[in-house]
């Protein structure tokens with residue numbers, strides 16, 4: 001089973017997708033971490049952040065390893081463990097401009113994401129989270145979820161996970177509101193695609209959201225088996 005989880009920044013995609021994958025014994029793919037690793041590599045290489053061609057070349061050349069174990073996240077870029085570095089506010093501020101809105105970078109990462117998803121299918125499947133999973137990366141996902149939460153809740157959640165004073169309120173707004181506005185020029189993640197279920201997590205706890213998605217996954221699996229029985 002492939003479960004796609006899309007939605008805006010801070011809506012809870014990563015925490016929810018990891019929880020669902022752990023509970024259902026599936027693999028987990030954080031596609032945002034791949035865009036972040038490309039942004040990290042571009043900045044680290046001293047490439048001009050506005051040189052789209054050079055960023056695309058860097059993305060194609062990058063040796064990127066990303067773990068798909070929901071209990072243990074590791075991202076390695078050209079041999080360097082960047083698991084922590086890609087969460088730095090500098091990367092959060094630049095990832096959209098450097099990587100996510102660069103169509104050639106997107107093409108390269110989508111190709112890699114589809115290969116990772118195909119590799120996960122024989123062992124049960126994967127929960128994949130990002131912005132364009134149901135619409136572009138895994139259009140045949142058995143379950144498609146758009147996870148939303150209102151803007152104030154998303155900003156409050158992001159603030160709560162950062163240590164006091166780590167970012168200013170302008171930086172917080174930039175990471176959530178401006179980044180979503182930029183990203184939505186290339187990925188229509190706020191509009192549910194055909195067959196997608198929208199879950200508003202504003203007033204739901206993390207555990208409640210995980211419960212809902214696991215129930216939907218069981219229902220999708222049962223419906224799939226029913227249709228298989230009818231065909232045979």
Ligand SMILES: Nc1ncnc2c1ncn2[C@@H]1O[C@H](COP(=O)(O)OP(=O)(O)OP(=O)(O)O)[C@@H](O)[C@H]1O
Pocket residue numbers: 007008009010011012013014015016032157158160161201204205206207209
């Ligand atoms: N339903 C929920 N209720 C309260 N807090 C939540 C809920 N879901 C997630 N959170 C918290 O909100 C914060 C943001 O969640 P998370 O990083 O999973 O969001 P995201 O959508 O993956 O964000 P981004 O796209 O920016 O990476 C985390 O601190 C997480 O623990």
Ligand SMILES: Nc1ccn([C@H]2C[C@H](O)[C@@H](COP(=O)(O)O)O2)c(=O)n1
Pocket residue numbers: 009031032033035036095096100129130131132133179183187
């Ligand atoms: N499938 C995806 C995944 C992520 N992005 C963008 C969105 C952000 O600008 C950046 C990092 O994502 P995050 O780790 O904050 O979820 O990558 C995208 O365009 N498509």
